[in-house]
Amino acid sequence: MNRTGSLYVTGNSLFHRLDGAVKLVLFMAWTVMTYMFLDLRVFVPMLIVGIVLLVTAGIPFKRMAFLFWLMIIFTVLNSIFIVLITPTFATRLTGTDTPVIPLGYNTINSETLFYVLTLSAKYLTLLPMTILCIFTTQPSAFAASLNRIGVPYKIAYAVSIALRYIPDLTEEFRGTLNSMQARGMGISKEDGSILQRIRNLAAVVVPVLQSALHRIDSVTNAMELRGFGTQKRRTWYSGKDMEPLDWTFVVLGVVLLAAGIWLKVKMLRGFWYPFS
Known part of the structure; x- marks a missing residue:
């Protein structure tokens, strides 16, 4: 990342x-x-x-x-x-x-x-x-481009946030999995039956999902405090005009x-x- x-x-x-x-x-x-x-x-x-x-x-x-x-x-x-x-x-x-x-x-x-x-x-x-x-x-440039071609900026911004947080969630999943493996809860063949490995994997996925929900709640609150969605239009810091190469x-x-x-x-x- x-x-x-x-x-x-x-x-x-x-x-x-x-x-x-x-x-x-x-x-x-x-x-x-x-x-x-x-x-x-x-x-x-x-x-x-x-x-x-x-x-x-x-x-x-x-x-x-x-x-x-x-x-x-x-x-x-x-x-x-x-x-x-x-x-x-x-x-x-x-x-x-x-x-x-x-x-x-x-x-x-x-x-x-x-x-x-x-x-x-x-x-x-x-x-x-x-x-x-x-x-x-x-992500920001992509969201600005989507908005410029007619996609509502709320949807464009949602796409931008998703692209930004995928690596964070992946990194958090790896960190949680490593900590679980350090406690003897692995997901490889040597760590038990298929059912046991599925249970171990669920023990990793659940806290990561909970963390993702907390992130969503925090981002939502921050956006509401800044008045996101109250206007019909918005500007983009990373937006740029189409160039001859683009056309x-x-x-x-x-x-x-x-x-x-x-x-x-x-x-x-x-x-x-x-x-x-």
């Missing part, structure tokens, strides 16, 4: 210089583009572009390691469940069945393996853009989305399987 108490990582990369609202537009266009398709020919170039942008942003891996490994674990588990539960699922998409791996109760076919590969690429394509938007945007990327996001819609309607309508 940096000294601002947020996930923001200081830098001067292209994404760091973009306005928060522009990043939101790009993220929405990127997400819609990703979910429109089920085609590896689309996901591979998008993933490469996302990785290049992520590398150029200069975000330390240890700062984004949690999100990275969380997405990897989710993708792997999702793929395993699909293959084991519906080993011939992709047959209904391609109309072909090429058995590869016998399971006893069924046989995994190559169509489903390729489908799992495509689906994994789909999920991973979202990861670089998500990390970029989270770690290259100051360029807004146009780029719109063009990307339009190109995606055209490809979906005209060319890449369904699941792409190259061996059918």
Whole structure:
């Protein structure tokens, strides 16, 4: 966590210089583009572009390691469940069945393996853009940008507070967990049965949630004392005007989305399987 108490990582990369609202537009266009398709020919170039942008942003891996490994674990588990539960699922998409791996109760076919590969690429394509938007945007600047594009300032400020306090709660959870482990209440395999570990984890989560509620109450009281919400408008210390670079990327996001819609309607309508 940096000294601002947020996930923001200081830098001067292209994404760091973009306005928060522009990043939101790009993220929405990127997400819609990703979910429109089920085609590896689309996901591979998008993933490469996302990785290049992520590398150029200069975000330390240890700062984004949690999100990275969380997405990897989710993708792997999702793929395993699909293959084991519906080993011939992709047959209904391609109309072909090429058995590869016998399971006893069924046989995994190559169509489903390729489908799992495509689906994994789909999920991973979202990861670089998500990390970029989270770690290259100051919460206050993002809230100001949201308010400027029409989002009520109360909602924008709530988003800003959430982004600021996520690292604090994470740090508090780690500290509470370390103190519990020092007292012999761990959550690893060596610390007892699954039920016992769940109880130990609950003993960590409950005080952290109570602390979060106390923080919310304190922030609410402080904001009420300062008259927050009494005016229809408010000013922002970190607000700034849109620059030519920002407008360029807004146009780029719109063009990307339009190109995606055209490809979906005209060319890449369904699941792409190259061996059918």
